Amino acid sequence: MYQVLRPSSSSWVPLRGCQYHVRQWGKPTPGTTPIVLAHGWMDVAASYQFMVDALSEAFVQQRSIIAFDWRGYGLTEAPATDSYWFPDYLADLDALLDKLYPGQTIDLVGHSMGGNVVMMYAGARPERIRRLVNLEGFGMPDTRPAQAPGRMAQWLDEIKATRQGDNDLKTYASAEGVAARLMKTNQRLSQDKADWLAQHWAKPDANGQWRILGDAAHKVINPYLYRAEETLATYARITCPVLAVEATDDSLGVWWKGKYTLDQYHERLLSVPQVQIARIDNAGHMLQHDQPEQLARLLEDFLA
16 A cells, blocks of 8 residues: 555544544644645545655645645535535635634645635635645536526436435445546556555445445536636636646546637636646646656745
């Protein structure tokens, strides 16, 4: 199994009706800017471990680094809900920063869904962020008002399916089964890393079945439409420098099959006042797993 170089410590912070799980690497140093890491959809904070291990000792000695499990993921409580709302992630992040770093600016990193959250948060709270890193947080295709009735109907159907148990996540007979699932999704993931991640991505239940640490309600579609114009207006209010990191594998093209392209994403980034784009070679969407060393060097250079 993968040998962790920098173990994290865990704590729990009460936020908006949930006990939020927070991992911390290193110790807070007075006068330095903390780094906050936000994970993506159906993922956990531990996903950043390989990247943290790849950071230089000099960098880690100077900075405190935390990552947290979003509501309904990992070791953070799942609220009593049958669907999740995107604005709640921003409100949770805001509350977490108020609790841990009141009145202090931070460096903020987000992957995938977490990348979308931190971009929107930086536009809503520009004064809180010194530097921001967006790891493949592309956003979504623009929508039209005519799509609203169908979207609402789909949400109602998926809520009904959740009540009936039709959306329950698959269970696995062992941690090895979870690791195999992770390696099937990401063929670059090595066996030792998959075995380690499996212990944090899932846990055995009372019957010995390994269950993913993600609430099935996260898979329910949101009923409201995604409006690119609103996103661009928010991007325009970001005042900090932004590093947008993408992998050489075009995961955006795979997901949306022409409905939303990498070129369109790059066009949206033009609304960000200070942005630079970096690419990581031989990597897919989970670039923090595929090339943690490349990613660590990019972060160190940008956050210096």
